[in-house]
Amino acid sequence: MKTLKSSQIPPIFLTLCLLLPLLLSTGCSKKSQTSAPAVNAICIASDCDSNLVQRVASFARNELDSKISITSLTSRDISSYNRNPNKMVKSLSGKYTFTVMLLDNPKKLPDSDQVNNLAILSINMLKPSTNAVEALGRRIEKETMCQIGRMIGMEPCPIIFCAMFQAQDDADLDTKGRNFCPPCGAKAGELLKAKGLLNPEPIEK
């Protein structure tokens, strides 16, 4: 499989493509934002069907054993987002350590230099042609895991059964894994631990 460059991203990932400089900049060396976020958690902020959001959040929470919170965005939030995406993105990115915005059909995107700890996925662009609910849920889980991975500092993975694999078309996206491969899983655990984002160990009584 070829190494992905931003210019090779297919149209389905336009939203991600536009945000790629922003996302990649989070990876390795870039300094974190100037002020510490108020909530040390990964937030999933969405205006989509709450069952879908719960499903994705539960999956990520279980897979990463990490602090994942949900923020529901109202139609009013989305109107204000579409008027001024930078404003909402800045406020959400200041509130949480990392944020994945799952937006039904964003009309605009923020400027790519606004934040380095937030990713946006367009659900509309991830919808399979069959409109199958299960296939859509899996696609969103895979891309949410991949975006969280990128934001915490992981690199793309060449193994297609890993969520960090960079899908280049719909077939790739439907084939790739929802979970991290063992090396990526270990790396994610280390990075999340270093950032204080793992759930606390249960206290034995």
Ligand SMILES: [Zn+2]
């Ligand atoms: Zn991997």
